Amino acid sequence: MAFDYTKPDTKSLVTAIYIFSAILCALGSSQTLRLDSSSKIDESLVYLWPLPSQFTFGNETLVVDPDLSFSFEVGGNGGVSAIVKDAFERYRGIIFKHSSRFLRFRSIRKSAYDISKLRIIVRSDDEALQLGTDESYSLLVARKNDHSIIAEATIEANSVYGALRGLETFSQLCSFDYGTKTVQVYKAPWYIQDKPRFSYRGLLLDTSRHYLPVDVIKQVIESMSYAKLNVLHWHIIDEQSFPLEVPTYPNLWKGAYTKSERYTVEDAYEIVNFAKMRGINIMAEIDIPGHAESWGAGYPDLWPSPSCREPLDVTKNFTFDVVSGILTDMRKIFPFELFHLGGDEVNTDCWNFTPHVKQWLQDHNMTTKDAYQYFVLRAQEIAISKSWIPVNWEETFNTFAEKLNPLTVVHNWLGPGVCPKAVAKGFKCIFSNQGVWYLDHIDVPWDRVYNAEPLEGITDASKQKLVLGGEVCMWAEVVDASNVQQTIWPRAAAAAERLWSNRDATSTRNTTVTALPRLQYFRCLLTRRGVQAAPVTNKNARSPPSGPGSCYEQ
Known part of the structure; x- marks a missing residue:
């Protein structure tokens, strides 16, 4: 049995929004198209906090394997960083807080999952942490090609600390779907290039x-x-x-x-x-x-x-x-x-x-x-x-x-x-x-x-x-x-x-329109995480x- 991971009642509307938003972006417009004002979650917004430096996204939904594993590469070599390994386990616990309760008792074919491994590439094995340590990262969550049934999730960073920031962003992309009882990444493919404004x-x-x-x-x-x-x-x-x-x-x-x-x-x-x-x-x-x-x-x-x-x-x-x-x-x-x-x-x-x-x-x-x-x-x-x-x-x-x-x-x-x-x-x-x-x-x-x-x-x-x-x-x-x-x-x-x-991106012009609902969402994310x-x-x-x-x- 195959699961339908789309949302039939909103898919066409969301797709139209993406197309229209792309046109607005191309024209340099700062307008934000909103769904029904009574909706608690505005699906035209990107619910990431803090907002990444650069990103693009699409309209596809990908499903994440609850047995998600990770591979780690540093400086082109193998091995593993204790900092990254510890962080991956922490975030896996956050991401699969709900699904792990259900999926152990359900027979879902491995092929039903789009993302089974998170690849983490760090260019330096220097784990010194000081002012100005490079925290930049890139994050890719996408199918390998248009016809592939396998998707990839990859974080690349110059330091392990950039990898930690990428893991946080990846965790925010993952949402638990109560209908299918699976963890899903909406609006894929995601291409994110991110770095902090201040050290x-x-x-x-x-x-x-x-x-x-x-x-x-x-x-x-x-x-x-x-x-x-x-x-x-x-x-x-x-x-x-x-x-x-x-x-x-x-x-x-x-x-x-x-x-x-x-x-x-x-x-x-x-x-x-x-x-x-x-x-x-x-x-x-x-x-x-x-x-x-x-x-x-x-x-x-x-x-x-x-x-x-x-x-x-x-x-x-x-x-x-x-x-x-x-x-x-x-x-x-x-x-x-x-x-x-x-x-x-x-x-x-x-x-x-x-x-x-x-x-x-x-x-x-x-x-x-x-x-x-x-x-x-x-x-x-x-x-x-x-x-x-x-x-x-x-x-x-x-x-x-x-x-x-x-x-x-x-x-x-x-x-x-x-x-x-x-x-x-x-x-x-x-x-x-x-x-x-x-x-x-x-x-x-x-x-x-x-x-x-x-x-x-x-x-x-x-x-x-x-x-x-x-x-x-x-x-x-x-x-x-x-x-x-x-x-x-x-x-x-x-x-x-x-x-x-x-x-x-944090212009005061759109504080109430775009920042407030995202901050409310982040506040709820904090409470779900026990804060x-x-x-x-x-x-x-x-x-x-x-x-x-x-x-x-x-």
Whole structure:
């Protein structure tokens, strides 16, 4: 018995849409033809998130074998990459989450399946993961020729991390059909050429204001890979708590909330390795000198006085010995080339009222502003000596740009207009304007997140290259393990497409028409994969649905 995998009631309409869409594309039109407005799924749209750089598709349906296997080639040779093998097994579990329950008990001929093998070709066996690692890939899903009953699915990439991005896209092409209980690829043949627009596509996760268990951090990392984000900025420590083990200074984690709300060195290694398997770097941060009161719980000499607990004591070599010890221990854990040194919101008032600090300032002919600069620059020197590129919040640039090390990456957060100023002076920049990309601002709707542009105000191509990308920030004052995912998603996905896809493809003209239904679809994809993503269009992020309805309309 042969199965009919087409949809007779829509096939002719969809075919007509494809033809008409092709004509519109040829004419350079940006119009989008829509099906019945009451339909929850608009079949004229391409439900891929983030949108690939270049792609074409057709009107054929291909069926995927639940026993899908893969072949792997690297640099023209055989062998297998543990990163790719692990990813293939993960994605196979996602793709066949439904069908595997049914097809083991059904006698379906092998010839009924169009795609039985996924071919993965990687041109380099170098698995180093750093800023700028090549994440491009091509994906082909098509019959071998017009008369073939066999289809092929092939991912080609320059690195294993490009192959991971291709696997994510392939998984999004695969849909479970409840009528036939098979996994199908609609709109084949697919030809996709894809690469990210920015090399840095980040999410900040704050584990100081509220501790997040290791498994929750892993869940966040896993969900980041679905949206092709590639940097977790781990804001581990702040004034409220110091949860990380530092072997050189073991009393530091006395600053944790409790003995059970801590991360061991082994925990940190595990998180870094888990992320690498998903093509995600971990950028660690110690926010100094102003967000470091918790350090003194283990070493009170780091406080200028019991009544002046931050900024850290700028006068003592011991302070910088501790900074150096922390960075030495962290360098063994975090291989990413960027390290965040904070430097924001430094209120130096109490330095003036602490006798020994006041005397030190006078002896060195410094103001408190000078001492702030001295602390930041000395911390930068320590980080650079350990082969790190320092990242600092924008206050350091705003206050003493001419003194910053030229390697400094300026991290914008206070508002717009900082990256244009930073790149004009030759600095690299990361965009995180709090008005649009701070996820703790739950009144910021998805479309403001989506329409934010990291290159706004920068027209010179050479200066545009200095913008590494951007990052959405999940500060945790009112977030913990109970609500972190629904606060991150789906708005983080809106920024993820801005950072991955071509700027022209994410034009604000068609945000509501084309991006919204695709984002709603992606949100439902996240929930099917076990991510507690909130409805897209509710007035406040992470608020529950307002009433009964489809996942695709909330």
